[in-house]
Amino acid sequence: MFDIRYASGPKDAKHYDTARLREEFHVDGLFRKDEVHLAYSHVDRIIAGSIFPVDKTLNLEAGKELGVEYFLARREMGIINIGGKGRILVDGVAYEMERQDGLYIGSETREVSFASDDPADPAKFYVNSAPAHTKHPNVKINIKDASPVRMGTDAELNKRTIYQYVHPNVCKSCQLLMGMTILEDGSVWNTMPCHLHERRMEVYFYFNMAEDALVFHMMGEPKETRHIVMRNEEAVISPSWSIHSGVGTRRYTFIWGMVGENQEYTDLEVVATKDVL
Numbered sequence: 001m002f003d004i005r006y007a008s009g010p011k012d013a014k015h016y017d018t019a020r021l022r023e024e025f026h027v028d029g030l031f032r033k034d035e036v037h038l039a040y041s042h043v044d045r046i047i048a049g050s051i052f053p054v055d056k057t058l059n060l061e062a063g064k065e066l067g068v069e070y071f072l073a074r075r076e077m078g079i080i081n082i083g084g085k086g087r088i089l090v091d092g093v094a095y096e097m098e099r100q101d102g103l104y105i106g107s108e109t110r111e112v113s114f115a116s117d118d119p120a121d122p123a124k125f126y127v128n129s130a131p132a133h134t135k136h137p138n139v140k141i142n143i144k145d146a147s148p149v150r151m152g153t154d155a156e157l158n159k160r161t162i163y164q165y166v167h168p169n170v171c172k173s174c175q176l177l178m179g180m181t182i183l184e185d186g187s188v189w190n191t192m193p194c195h196l197h198e199r200r201m202e203v204y205f206y207f208n209m210a211e212d213a214l215v216f217h218m219m220g221e222p223k224e225t226r227h228i229v230m231r232n233e234e235a236v237i238s239p240s241w242s243i244h245s246g247v248g249t250r251r252y253t254f255i256w257g258m259v260g261e262n263q264e265y266t267d268l269e270v271v272a273t274k275d276v277l
């Protein structure tokens with residue numbers, strides 16, 4: 001059921017060629033019609049992936065990999081809909097999900113199912129899930145409820161708004177932080193100057209990209225940088241030792257999710273551009 005990824009350390013990763021870098025960190029094949037497609041990373045045991053109900057209703061099910069009775073028995077989940085209108089049924093409570101709506105689901109939630117209103121314009125649910133030690137309330141998060149942070153300048157081609165959906169300012173979670181960053185027209189860079197956060201790992205999911213557009217996702221230690229070429233609706237795992245930044249051939253949007261020791265979004269070390277190699 002899961003696309004399993006084990007953890008790689010920086011001493012090994014600096015020797016990887018393109019194919020190996022992609023095998024370890026790059027996640028594709030998302031949003032296949034009527035399928036749940038999830039990658040399970042052993043880095044902080046985050047799960048990231050897609051749930052794409054078109055003609056069918058899809059249920060969240062625990063595989064043998066989770067070793068529990070139901071998926072969210074010991075996990076929490078954040079969801080953002082990047083498609084048309086849909087519904088998520090959470091232990092009998094229905095949440096109507098428009099495009100850009102988010103949902104936080106706390107642990108100990110037994111039954112979660114996903115459906116689209118119109119197969120011609122189906123909902124596309126991107127999800128992140130992390131181990132959780134306690135139950136927090138389920139919360140629907142409209143983009144207007146998300147905490148916005150405007151960043152960047154025209155000169156640096158990086159004007160963007162970071163919408164923090166699952167964040168202590170918006171709702172309680174055990175460790176998950178999740179949000180969506182929308183670049184302005186003409187802006188192509190995210191997160192440059194780049195940063196590290198040793199206490200949290202991160203997964204990026206790039207979307208709203210034209211078919212012929214690319215994003216070069218930067219990764220690696222600050223003085224051993226590598227890149228991974230990203231196409232529309234692909235994700236990339238960023239271990240805590242790696243920078244994560246990207247530049248596109250056009251504007252794009254991305255969803256980021258973080259898990260680890262703390263929930264301090266600003267607990268990061270900025271790497272000066274002069275120190276990057």
Ligand SMILES: O=C(O)C(=O)C[C@H](O)C(=O)CO
Nearest residue numbers: 160162181190191244256268
């Ligand atoms: O546009 C950005 O910059 C981001 O969205 C950065 C991510 O949120 C991140 O790296 C948080 O640590």
Ligand SMILES: [Zn+2]
Nearest residue numbers: 195197202244
């Ligand atoms: Zn980061």
